[in-house]
């Protein structure tokens with residue numbers, strides 16, 4: 001079976017080559033992302049393997065279908081970048097890695113909170129330059145603060161377990177209540193109440209038509225003065241322009257993001273010698289109380305191993321005409 005792997009980085013190749021020894025698929029690695037223009041590269045392949053920023057829209061799917069592609073193997077959990085309705089129309093199966101390491105994302109989420117609060121990133125640079133001053137490095141105790149979690153699935157749950165250890169009160173909103181978290185003492189409220197009560201808001205729900213721009217002018221107005229907002233889920237959950245306004249008028253005290261709405265043109269690439277054209281990210285980068293990482297929350301050895309082996313199993317099941325347990329329907 002011939003598989004075209006898009007958006008390949010050296011670490012993807014390293015993990016696929018390592019574990020493919022047990023599967024013997026023929027992988028061709030493309031650094032470019034998959035989109036309508038690059039879809040023609042799939043001629044002669046049976047399947048494509050894509051990541052978070054590949055754009056598998058209707059017109060991309062049309063080209064894939066013409067080229068006889070039968071499977072899209074997402075090497076991630078989220079599938080907001082694939083037009084699932086159109087894939088059905090073209091009879092192309094879509095599989096994903098529903099759970100690889102919720103802990104990886106949850107732990108990075110907490111790293112963002114601790115870094116933004118205690119400013120270890122600034123202290124590191126200061127001390128390296130012989131500046132031992134504490135000026136402007138003051139943080140706040142997390143104990144007895146309230147954190148609002150939106151989306152209490154696998155990552156949200158793992159995150160709650162970490163948060164609990166810090167003695168932080170947890171309020172949450174999800175369309176379904178998580179029994180394990182009720183047992184842990186998590187209090188569920190409607191969305192407005194979570195916005196109202198939380199000192200820190202962390203997003204762990206998927207991006208879809210109900211959650212797009214969940215953080216916007218109206219929701220920000222309901223939040224506490226100086227709120228910390230953390231997004232390690234998907235960039236589209238946040239209306240970037242509204243958040244920038246919130247930072248300028250100091251309603252938002254801290255922002256930590258691992259994802260960004262226009263990230264496909266930026267993240268995972270070394271652009272240090274280029275002129276960045278994206279005005280929103282440049283503005284965000286200019287705030288002293290904004291911390292940005294480039295979609296690295298998933299990036300642990302354990303998660304990469306799980307992503308790779310599950311993707312290989314998904315492709316094997318398709319090849320052998322077995323039930324696709326990780327199919328997106």
Ligand code: NAD
Nearest residue numbers: 078151152153154155156174175204205206232233297298
């Ligand atoms: P999950 O499916 O286990 O949990 C998602 C939760 O969101 C569910 O409990 C669901 O009921 C809830 N939800 C759905 N619609 C909602 C709504 N309108 N409002 C509130 N809650 C809603 O998924 P997960 O594994 O916990 O992953 C969550 C998200 O994290 C993914 O969708 C993905 O976008 C993101 N993610 C990011 C990274 C990263 O590296 N930054 C890695 C993996 C996943």
